Amino acid sequence: MQLKNKILKMLEEAKAASRALASVSTKNKNKALLAMAKALLRDSRYISLRNARDVSLARKNGLSKAMIDRLTLTDERIKDMADGLKTVASLKDPVGGVIRQWKRPNGLLIKKVRVPIGVVGIIYESRPNVTSDCAGLCLKSGNACVLRGGSESINSNRAIHEVITKGLGNFGIPKAAISMIDTTDRKAVEILLQAPEYVDLVIPRGGEGLIKHVAETSRIPVIKHYKGVCHLYVDKFADLKKAIDIAFNAKVQKPGVCNAIETLLVHKAVASKFLPQVVRSLEDADVELRGCAKTKKILRGIKSATEKDWYEEYLDLILAIKIVDSADEAIDFINKYGSGHSDAIVTKNKKVANVFLSRVDSACVYLNSSTRFTDGYQFGFGAEIGISTDKIHARGPMALEELCTYKYVVLGSGQIRQ
Amino acid sequence: MQLKNKILKMLEEAKAASRALASVSTKNKNKALLAMAKALLRDSRYISLRNARDVSLARKNGLSKAMIDRLTLTDERIKDMADGLKTVASLKDPVGGVIRQWKRPNGLLIKKVRVPIGVVGIIYESRPNVTSDCAGLCLKSGNACVLRGGSESINSNRAIHEVITKGLGNFGIPKAAISMIDTTDRKAVEILLQAPEYVDLVIPRGGEGLIKHVAETSRIPVIKHYKGVCHLYVDKFADLKKAIDIAFNAKVQKPGVCNAIETLLVHKAVASKFLPQVVRSLEDADVELRGCAKTKKILRGIKSATEKDWYEEYLDLILAIKIVDSADEAIDFINKYGSGHSDAIVTKNKKVANVFLSRVDSACVYLNSSTRFTDGYQFGFGAEIGISTDKIHARGPMALEELCTYKYVVLGSGQIRQ
Numbered sequence: 001m002q003l004k005n006k007i008l009k010m011l012e013e014a015k016a017a018s019r020a021l022a023s024v025s026t027k028n029k030n031k032a033l034l035a036m037a038k039a040l041l042r043d044s045r046y047i048s049l050r051n052a053r054d055v056s057l058a059r060k061n062g063l064s065k066a067m068i069d070r071l072t073l074t075d076e077r078i079k080d081m082a083d084g085l086k087t088v089a090s091l092k093d094p095v096g097g098v099i100r101q102w103k104r105p106n107g108l109l110i111k112k113v114r115v116p117i118g119v120v121g122i123i124y125e126s127r128p129n130v131t132s133d134c135a136g137l138c139l140k141s142g143n144a145c146v147l148r149g150g151s152e153s154i155n156s157n158r159a160i161h162e163v164i165t166k167g168l169g170n171f172g173i174p175k176a177a178i179s180m181i182d183t184t185d186r187k188a189v190e191i192l193l194q195a196p197e198y199v200d201l202v203i204p205r206g207g208e209g210l211i212k213h214v215a216e217t218s219r220i221p222v223i224k225h226y227k228g229v230c231h232l233y234v235d236k237f238a239d240l241k242k243a244i245d246i247a248f249n250a251k252v253q254k255p256g257v258c259n260a261i262e263t264l265l266v267h268k269a270v271a272s273k274f275l276p277q278v279v280r281s282l283e284d285a286d287v288e289l290r291g292c293a294k295t296k297k298i299l300r301g302i303k304s305a306t307e308k309d310w311y312e313e314y315l316d317l318i319l320a321i322k323i324v325d326s327a328d329e330a331i332d333f334i335n336k337y338g339s340g341h342s343d344a345i346v347t348k349n350k351k352v353a354n355v356f357l358s359r360v361d362s363a364c365v366y367l368n369s370s371t372r373f374t375d376g377y378q379f380g381f382g383a384e385i386g387i388s389t390d391k392i393h394a395r396g397p398m399a400l401e402e403l404c405t406y407k408y409v410v411l412g413s414g415q416i417r418q
Numbered sequence: 419m420q421l422k423n424k425i426l427k428m429l430e431e432a433k434a435a436s437r438a439l440a441s442v443s444t445k446n447k448n449k450a451l452l453a454m455a456k457a458l459l460r461d462s463r464y465i466s467l468r469n470a471r472d473v474s475l476a477r478k479n480g481l482s483k484a485m486i487d488r489l490t491l492t493d494e495r496i497k498d499m500a501d502g503l504k505t506v507a508s509l510k511d512p513v514g515g516v517i518r519q520w521k522r523p524n525g526l527l528i529k530k531v532r533v534p535i536g537v538v539g540i541i542y543e544s545r546p547n548v549t550s551d552c553a554g555l556c557l558k559s560g561n562a563c564v565l566r567g568g569s570e571s572i573n574s575n576r577a578i579h580e581v582i583t584k585g586l587g588n589f590g591i592p593k594a595a596i597s598m599i600d601t602t603d604r605k606a607v608e609i610l611l612q613a614p615e616y617v618d619l620v621i622p623r624g625g626e627g628l629i630k631h632v633a634e635t636s637r638i639p640v641i642k643h644y645k646g647v648c649h650l651y652v653d654k655f656a657d658l659k660k661a662i663d664i665a666f667n668a669k670v671q672k673p674g675v676c677n678a679i680e681t682l683l684v685h686k687a688v689a690s691k692f693l694p695q696v697v698r699s700l701e702d703a704d705v706e707l708r709g710c711a712k713t714k715k716i717l718r719g720i721k722s723a724t725e726k727d728w729y730e731e732y733l734d735l736i737l738a739i740k741i742v743d744s745a746d747e748a749i750d751f752i753n754k755y756g757s758g759h760s761d762a763i764v765t766k767n768k769k770v771a772n773v774f775l776s777r778v779d780s781a782c783v784y785l786n787s788s789t790r791f792t793d794g795y796q797f798g799f800g801a802e803i804g805i806s807t808d809k810i811h812a813r814g815p816m817a818l819e820e821l822c823t824y825k826y827v828v829l830g831s832g833q834i835r836q
Contacts, residue, residue, distance in 0.1 A: 365825060
């Protein structure tokens, strides 16, 4: 009960802070962001010391090397966090932008205006840099945030939070605009997820387990940044040289990310020519291949892909390969097994391209280019809070505009309804 | 188990139908809508007979006169349903519209394109016209819908559904694009609300109980069309003549709707002049007044407003009145007690107006005009599936564009990520 009251009180303060933050000027928000960046650099030793505690606990608890690496804050990483905040300060303020306006026959002028959402809950794991990244993006878009990091990084997150919120008051921004759930008690998250009166949106960032749990328990709208089971389809009419480069790039350049491909679909008419060529470079890069029965007739000796493989997000140097009879089969396959993230076609045939781009039901669909471009920076947004695999509100790379909603401002001169 | 399998099979078919419908041409969708309208008129006798069954059952079960009225389908109402479908046919197709496009330095052309959401579940009560209204809006916006009406109108809904879906195949649209849950078993709704793999969005339409229940149980994103606790604030700098007309219009013209006002806020500087004037016309219209202590000093003999009144959506000829010390107090009051629907200010002072319009956190904020304009038709959308009081995805009047999401179509010529 005590915990519940404590959390609800914090959320209530965050809500009040969101109302105040919504009308803070762009100038003051930018000044605050730059001050936050400065504070991170100034207090980097303090943050490092706190981080060292988390790292030593993680070692003691036997966390994996990869997890410890994600957890560790080097000077370089603290500088990156500060640079991130500076970049956000330099981006255009989305708040107040008029999306569209029109006049009605009765003289009413209706403006659809971009406004902050309110309070955004961010639930994340391990990487402590998320604390300042998300705080910066929410602040710039006029949203109060409630941060809840993983228990393994609680000391680091606390330190970062303390450092970046210290000076907010100087710019007319209440401290509660960047709130943090300062306990590792899991019940705290449940309380937050059941408080739609205070929190307007929840963004879970992390592994599949976390995201599923949040989506299933939340009574607040959730925008999921879920897995990326991405495909490249090499069509009958493909430029095979380009297809080889794109397949290699989409699989190998950074295999551990959501916009890397997991499955290669190849039209049967080009399979026997294309596959042996592409496989040469893939195998040079140590990519493990898993093929359908037809693929295995061309690429003898590779592993078999099972039904389970088609659903898998390997996040690793593994590639499933399937030969299809038509672009339609490829499209249906992607819509069935994909995660609605990013899917590409290589073809010179405009008609096939248009059918693919229109019928594949994913956030980002690519013609003759790598799926690796699904990213707020690559899209030119200058930032990214994540990549939505949901369809409601925001889809694909999410940045400042997607952290806003809108309101209708209606200007009249005495109009009443007849 | 049998019910679960049956419902899941229906949802799976709706999902498949949504994929097909997403690429049906505008021409065919419009032809289908006109054919649906024609079928309603042709088979109106059949629909009336089925409706008579619901009405007689409702009488037997002792439903209120108001509910029986909402349930009854006169020839006039069936004609209205047909006209509604014709109107939707005449509206611009939102699907495929390019919201914005830009070129990246590497030559990639990124298009943000409007696309259907997928499968929309509509859960509604009593009025059988919702069946054809929602089916039409979903069809035009390329969405499959799964309709679930109230048990009291099941015979009417079945008949309408049967009539409007009969000819869909002639236009390349699968029948399952307009699906209906054909049982009054409440478990069916629970099954739907737990099936995010098939249903992309749920819109509950009806009373507070229904909406709350759906919002609390759903694992699918919900856009609530919740209550309207709307305010009119008469500022110190108001044109009082306009304020009287607007107050009267917003309360009396149609009191039973969500965009009518429930509370009148008056600046103390104008209260003693304004209130006696506005009350004359309100009392002539039989409006019951409930005032705060200060109001009661001016309007002697009226009822007292309690804390509960400030939260109330009367949907009736009742008006709560409060005198405030400042525009800021009015704004805070609205943000505390309002439902984020529609709120208006009457003032000649630009600065006060801007503060009010910016700080009041509602879907629609009005300057010198009646809140009664919050409506898809009044906004010029040509249609309306409801008025969202949520902030995520759609806010305020929701029509065809708001029934869409977007995807990014990225056109390249061999680009790979460096």
